Amino acid sequence: MPILNPRIRRHLVRIFIFILFLFVLDASFLHYRSSPSKDPALRSQSAQAYTATKQTPQSQRIFIASTHWNNEIVLRSHWNAAVIQLAASLGPENVYVSIVESGSYDNTKGALLELDYYLGQLKINRTISLSEATHQDAIMREPEEGEKGWIETPRGRKELRRIPFLSRERNESLKPLALLEREIGLRFDKILFLNDINDDFFTLLDTNQGSYAAACALDFSKPPAFYDTFALRDSEGHEAMMQTWPYFRADESRHALERGDIVPVKSCWNSMVIMDATPFYDTVSPLRFRGISDSLAMQHLEGSECCLIHADNPLSGKKGVWLNPNVRVAYNGKAYDTVHPANEREWITSWQKLIGRWESRIRRWVTSDVVKFRTVFHRLRNWQKEKPGEKRVEAGDFCLIDEMHIIVSIGWAHV
Ligand SMILES: *[C@@H]1O[C@H](CO)[C@@H](O)[C@H](O)[C@H]1NC(C)=O
Ligand SMILES: *[C@@H]1O[C@H](CO)[C@@H](O)[C@H](O)[C@H]1NC(C)=O
Numbered sequence: 223m224p225i226l227n228p229r230i231r232r233h234l235v236r237i238f239i240f241i242l243f244l245f246v247l248d249a250s251f252l253h254y255r256s257s258p259s260k261d262p263a264l265r266s267q268s269a270q271a272y273t274a275t276k277q278t279p280q281s282q283r284i285f286i287a288s289t290h291w292n293n294e295i296v297l298r299s300h301w302n303a304a305v306i307q308l309a310a311s312l313g314p315e316n317v318y319v320s321i322v323e324s325g326s327y328d329n330t331k332g333a334l335l336e337l338d339y340y341l342g343q344l345k346i347n348r349t350i351s352l353s354e355a356t357h358q359d360a361i362m363r364e365p366e367e368g369e370k371g372w373i374e375t376p377r378g379r380k381e382l383r384r385i386p387f388l389s390r391e392r393n394e395s396l397k398p399l400a401l402l403e404r405e406i407g408l409r410f411d412k413i414l415f416l417n418d419i420n421d422d423f424f425t426l427l428d429t430n431q432g433s434y435a436a437a438c439a440l441d442f443s444k445p446p447a448f449y450d451t452f453a454l455r456d457s458e459g460h461e462a463m464m465q466t467w468p469y470f471r472a473d474e475s476r477h478a479l480e481r482g483d484i485v486p487v488k489s490c491w492n493s494m495v496i497m498d499a500t501p502f503y504d505t506v507s508p509l510r511f512r513g514i515s516d517s518l519a520m521q522h523l524e525g526s527e528c529c530l531i532h533a534d535n536p537l538s539g540k541k542g543v544w545l546n547p548n549v550r551v552a553y554n555g556k557a558y559d560t561v562h563p564a565n566e567r568e569w570i571t572s573w574q575k576l577i578g579r580w581e582s583r584i585r586r587w588v589t590s591d592v593v594k595f596r597t598v599f600h601r602l603r604n605w606q607k608e609k610p611g612e613k614r615v616e617a618g619d620f621c622l623i624d625e626m627h628i629i630v631s632i633g634w635a636h637v
Pocket of ligand 1: 314316408
């Protein structure tokens with residue numbers, strides 16, 4: 223074996239010691255950062271606050287909204303049971319369950335009828351709307367002249383856009399909200415949009431002592447990788463930079479996570495999302511789900527209805543959209559155990575955090591999403607220049623991505 227030149231060896235040893243020094247420095251800094259923040263306003267997740275709300279859920283009225291398509295397995299495995307339990311713990315006077323289903327191929331309808339029965343036993347008010355209309359029915363029809371939500375696709379057909387279609391279903395689930403206010407003056411404080419559920423609802427409800435435009439859980443199917451969604455944007459509007467801790471590109475979002483605080487974001491949409499109901503009651507323009515306009519979608523751009531709703535929400539700027547890292551929803555039992563270790567232990571080790579910090583740093587040095595931003599920006603400009611007289615604007619520019627989604631008979635597709 224050739225022996226290294228002693229000078230080179232000394233150099234290598236120095237470099238090694240220097241790197242070790244950086245690591246130790248970084249680790250102690252991280253330790254300092256993750257100690258609970260001293261500012262009482264930021265310690266929203268303190269044990270006292272949590273129990274306080276948990277004991278008095280009666281103080282808030284919750285409207286639960288959910289849309290379903292081919293969900294039978296999830297409904298029967300735990301969803302129904304969890305909704306029944308949640309509704310029971312809130313009490314019939316404080317909760318309304320609104321569910322919209324259409325055109326499932328499996329027996330989602332049967333599972334929802336069971337839910338309806340049990341909610342009835344508990345005297346929980348509810349609307350469970352089941353429809354036979356399938357995707358096939360929706361796309362078979364010729365759109366009327368000027369009908370919105372359809373697009374000329376590159377394959378030379380006029381096809382049904384996915385996002386406006388989903389927006390209609392989500393809006394449908396909000397109908398009882400408006401109706402109850404109009405007819406009996408009954409108003410709700412919060413709306414819970416429920417995709418999946420576990421028992422951390424009350425922690426999520428109490429995010430920032432209950433004051434927020436929206437609060438979302440963190441989802442996991444294969445921890446430590448989190449379940450990234452089409453609608454997550456950090457405080458600067460970037461998509462998640464990495465699948466593992468500390469996820470975000472923006473300093474503000476990442477630093478909050480490192481401190482163990484709730485994370486400010488521009489948009490999030492996960493298994494559980496709670497929104498302040500006030501903007502949904504606005505008399506001039508009540509907040510609802512929507513897609514971007516068809517003419518903008520023609521530029522080969524799309525934006526999730528679940529991101530646009532935060533962009534449109536006047537409360538987002540005032541009360542904030544928060545991701546609560548203390549509410550970790552898992553899509554299976556094994557993932558649940560991983561993200562909820564016994565005896566209050568941290569679910570990510572210090573070592574994983576240290577590695578994560580370096581990975582994040584390197585990624586921030588060597589990658590960027592300017593190309594994406596530039597593409598979106600150019601297309602937005604083209605769209606505005608098409609009809610200068612119309613003064614076209616899209617408030618949800620940070621939601622936009624270079625995609626086109628359409629409904630097909632068995633689901634949806636990219637074109
Ligand atoms: C439930 O329905 C009854 C009868 O319409 C109504 O008086 C009550 O306020 C409703 N409560 C909720 C929480 O929806
Ligand atoms: C969403 O709901 C509002 C109010 O009900 C409605 O005006 C709007 O057209 C809906 N949007 C879509 C895409 O269905």
